[in-house]
Amino acid sequence: MSRNTLPVLTVVLAIFLLWYIAAIFLNAAWAHDKATRSGEVLTTQTLVADTWSQEKPKLPAPHQVGAEIWKTTVEKKITSKRSLIYHSWVTLSATLIGFALGTGLGIALAVGIVYNRTMDMSVMPWVIASQTIPILAIAPMIIVVLNAVGISGLLPKAMISMYLSFFPVVVGMVKGLRSPDAMQLDQMRTWNASATQTFWRLRLPCSMPFLFTSLKIAMAASLVGAIVGELPTGAVAGLGARLLAGSYYGQTIQIWSALIMAAALAAALVALIGFVQRMTLKRMGMA
Amino acid sequence: MQEAAVQMPDTVPGQSVISAHHLDLTFQTNDGPVHALKDVSLDIAKGEFVSFIGPSGCGKTTFLRCMADLEHPTGGEITVNGVSPEEARRSRAYGYVFQAAGLYPWRTIGGNVRLPLEIMGYSKAEQAERVARVLELVELAGFENKFPWQLSGGMQQRASIARALAFDADILLMDEPFGALDEIVRDHLNEQLLKLWARTQKTIAFVTHSIPEAVYLSTKIVVMSPRPGRITDVIDSPLPPDRPLDIRDTPAFLEVAHRVREGLRAGHGDE
Amino acid sequence: MMWLVFAFGAWALGWWVNARLAALPRTRVTGLVVPLIFGLTLIAIWEGVVRGFDISAVLLPAPSMIAARFAASTAILWEDFVQTVIKGALTGYVSGCGAAFLVAILVDRFDFLRRGLLPVGNFVAALPVIGMAPILVMWFGFDWQSKAAVVVVMVFFPMLVNTVQGLADSSAMQRDLMRTYAAGYWTTLLKLRLPAAMPFIFNGLKIASTLALIGAIVAEFFGSPIRGMGFRISTSVGQLALDLVWAEIVVAALVGSAFYGIVALIERMVTFWHPSQRHL
Structure with missing residues (x-):
């Protein structure tokens, strides 16, 4: 960890530096425009100052995004429609429900695939093939169709999240439940263990590292699903809606703050799973 | 060595714990059938320590797995305790020790030894009592709450033997249990195994590819050879039951070892 | 009703055939045919259910309709x-x-x-x-x-x-x-x-x-x-x-x-x- 701290900090610093420089270049045209219209002459200093403080810049500078996030999280009431925490919560709740449903379904299907040969041969190729299909493209349709049946709000988004998070879990768990080697399975056989005993005592514990790896992917996918699921609802609430509304009205700072918030959310969720993973595997002696 | 295949068992069939007659096992592979076992006949009497030795592919492990109902012979018949291997397995007649200790890293040593007892439905009190007893037997008392990765390779293998002993099966099937250990640890474990065998009076079938190990441990040495896997010689050891490690330097020991080596060479020459 | 029976029949037939095929030793052919039959079964069920329940094309069009389009x-x-x-x-x-x-x-x-x-x-x-x-x-x-x-x-x-x-x-x-x-x-x-x-x-x-x-x-x-x-x-x-x-x-x-x-x-x-x- 400490060995990597300095390089990582350097890279992060470099990214911020590049960001500020890029902001100057991308926003310079607008600054020049404005200057010509008002007849001002721009020195390098005023140019830089202007590019870092425009209201609708092509690329907002990091401190502008930071200020916007501060304003919409700390200074706004959580109940306000303009509070980023409110929108994050909307997205987060759909993400978590979808993630929970997808994980449950994924594990159930994986158990079926591992224990039933017909299911293995019939379903598994489709599970793999479905990974190659751009499922997100169906998202707007699912939303609209579910709306038409009278299901709206949280559930349609959660369905998309479930759909996206379900596949990594199936694939990972099938791999994990099959990870005990022939010797360990033979050993269970010599003890005349039942299928249930083999599952709880051998297969399930063995699958834990695989489960956590897939859970991280599933969580990230679930969040993407929730965000994309918010796009076709006409930008009501949620981080996806903030992105869409921002892009309608050219509110780049709003887009970036929603984006950074989504990134922070993803990082926090994945880190949380990583933490549980470390604790569990450490207790199980597998890490 | 041709007469080996028809060599009659010297024990009464009614008393033999494991009895195989004209056992055949053929695997169908993409390159045609492979005769893993061909016309294998052998009787193991109660309380014997039988070693199976031979080059890889001679079917020694396959034979052991047939006894354990992990492989299914395609011909001939085999009984364990007078019943089919499957019935024997269901009645938990044997303990099986694999080449690797195969302990679960998420269970303590005690938890690992307890695992088969949990599966077989022993009561909690009985489990605790048995775990303590067998750990004592393999000299691992006091390590009950350690995790496998905190122990050396030799200790892990001892724990896996304890696990096989925990449910009081009369037969112990061991598949190269010490193959992955270094020579000194191996000597030590061999010595302990003999003591354990003397104390528990179990019938042991032991697969190895080490001649000294086979001669040192066994009352009967079964020499096997590959393609097709078959028995080429069965040697009843003249060594006394009480065997200190330095018995390996005595002429009697060397003579048995020599005969095993000759048997292996003869089987090799048959190709 | 007819179509629902058709859907159920398709499921039963598909699963039965696949169970039989899966019991055979695994080869390249069965590895390909089994998922194919499963996919076709799903499409047949889809068609049957959409027609059987008379589901509006605005919600879920039948596979035949999609193919025509x-x-x-x-x-x-x-x-x-x-x-x-x-x-x-x-x-x-x-x-x-x-x-x-x-x-x-x-x-x-x-x-x-x-x-x-x-x-x-x-x-x-x-x-x-x-x-x-x-x-x-x-x-x-x-x-x-x-x-x-x-x-x-x-x-x-x-x-x-x-x-x-x-x-x-x-x-x-x-x-x-x-x-x-x-x-x-x-x-x-x-x-x-x-x-x-x-x-x-x-x-x-x-x-x-x-x-x-x-x-x-x-x-x-x-x-x-x-x-x-x-x-x-x-x-x-x-x-x-x-x-x-x-x-x-x-x-x-x-x-x-x-x-x-x-x-x-x-x-x-x-x-x-x-x-x-x-x-x-």
């Missing part, structure tokens, strides 16, 4: 395919993966860079990068350039991380061997480290292939000219022309599978030596 609108579908897949996804995929590959080789030369970029890259690869789409649409306009840019951003980090990991994968013993030959950096790279990295590189390419199509389609939801698969999907949903939406999804599924399949095929040819490929 597909056949009738090949011109539109082709136009969208060219716009989204060839211009958007493929351009972005090639430039994104190419750039990531070059950066990875550069990063690999400097240990400091590698240790700094790998955690950051892993972090970014887990982020909802697709959210960059509206920004990139603003920067690069509505046409395919912005879609390609979204694809570049999406595929860059997974590809970078995989390549960097792959380049580090050769064992110390193998590298020492190259040193005993007095091989220089470039020889070692070409003869040892790149070949050893191939399984990782192809893993990245495969992940990127699915991301590319998703990126190109979803980016169109944020604005596009009046063609493209994402555009068609979002507008047709609005017009309740769900049969056309499904036809587009069929195209997307076919393209996605073909794209992935081609990459996997090349992988099998290049990394035939790797244990994961040696099953035959």
Whole structure:
């Protein structure tokens, strides 16, 4: 960890530096425009100052995004429609429900695939093939169709999240439940263990590292699903809606703050799973 | 060595714990059938320590797995305790020790030894009592709450033997249990195994590819050879039951070892 | 009612046939036929249920209807395919993966860079990068350039991380061997480290292939000219022309599978030596 701290900090610093420089270049045209219209002459200093403080810049500078996030999280009431925490919560709740449903379904299907040969041969190729299909493209349709049946709000988004998070879990768990080697399975056989005993005592514990790896992917996918699921609802609430509304009205700072918030959310969720993973595997002696 | 295949068992069939007659096992592979076992006949009497030795592919492990109902012979018949291997397995007649200790890293040593007892439905009190007893037997008392990765390779293998002993099966099937250990640890474990065998009076079938190990441990040495896997010689050891490690330097020991080596060479020459 | 019986019969028959086939020893033929029968069974059930319950085409069109629409609108579908897949996804995929590959080789030369970029890259690869789409649409306009840019951003980090990991994968013993030959950096790279990295590189390419199509389609939801698969999907949903939406999804599924399949095929040819490929 400490060995990597300095390089990582350097890279992060470099990214911020590049960001500020890029902001100057991308926003310079607008600054020049404005200057010509008002007849001002721009020195390098005023140019830089202007590019870092425009209201609708092509690329907002990091401190502008930071200020916007501060304003919409700390200074706004959580109940306000303009509070980023409110929108994050909307997205987060759909993400978590979808993630929970997808994980449950994924594990159930994986158990079926591992224990039933017909299911293995019939379903598994489709599970793999479905990974190659751009499922997100169906998202707007699912939303609209579910709306038409009278299901709206949280559930349609959660369905998309479930759909996206379900596949990594199936694939990972099938791999994990099959990870005990022939010797360990033979050993269970010599003890005349039942299928249930083999599952709880051998297969399930063995699958834990695989489960956590897939859970991280599933969580990230679930969040993407929730965000994309918010796009076709006409930008009501949620981080996806903030992105869409921002892009309608050219509110780049709003887009970036929603984006950074989504990134922070993803990082926090994945880190949380990583933490549980470390604790569990450490207790199980597998890490 | 041709007469080996028809060599009659010297024990009464009614008393033999494991009895195989004209056992055949053929695997169908993409390159045609492979005769893993061909016309294998052998009787193991109660309380014997039988070693199976031979080059890889001679079917020694396959034979052991047939006894354990992990492989299914395609011909001939085999009984364990007078019943089919499957019935024997269901009645938990044997303990099986694999080449690797195969302990679960998420269970303590005690938890690992307890695992088969949990599966077989022993009561909690009985489990605790048995775990303590067998750990004592393999000299691992006091390590009950350690995790496998905190122990050396030799200790892990001892724990896996304890696990096989925990449910009081009369037969112990061991598949190269010490193959992955270094020579000194191996000597030590061999010595302990003999003591354990003397104390528990179990019938042991032991697969190895080490001649000294086979001669040192066994009352009967079964020499096997590959393609097709078959028995080429069965040697009843003249060594006394009480065997200190330095018995390996005595002429009697060397003579048995020599005969095993000759048997292996003869089987090799048959190709 | 008739159709529901048909659906149930299709399920029972399909499952029965598959159970029989699965009980046979596994061969290449059964490995192909079983999932095929399963897929056909699903389509039959779908058709039966839609007709049996008289489900409105606005909710879920029957497969036969989708097929008819597909056949009738090949011109539109082709136009969208060219716009989204060839211009958007493929351009972005090639430039994104190419750039990531070059950066990875550069990063690999400097240990400091590698240790700094790998955690950051892993972090970014887990982020909802697709959210960059509206920004990139603003920067690069509505046409395919912005879609390609979204694809570049999406595929860059997974590809970078995989390549960097792959380049580090050769064992110390193998590298020492190259040193005993007095091989220089470039020889070692070409003869040892790149070949050893191939399984990782192809893993990245495969992940990127699915991301590319998703990126190109979803980016169109944020604005596009009046063609493209994402555009068609979002507008047709609005017009309740769900049969056309499904036809587009069929195209997307076919393209996605073909794209992935081609990459996997090349992988099998290049990394035939790797244990994961040696099953035959």
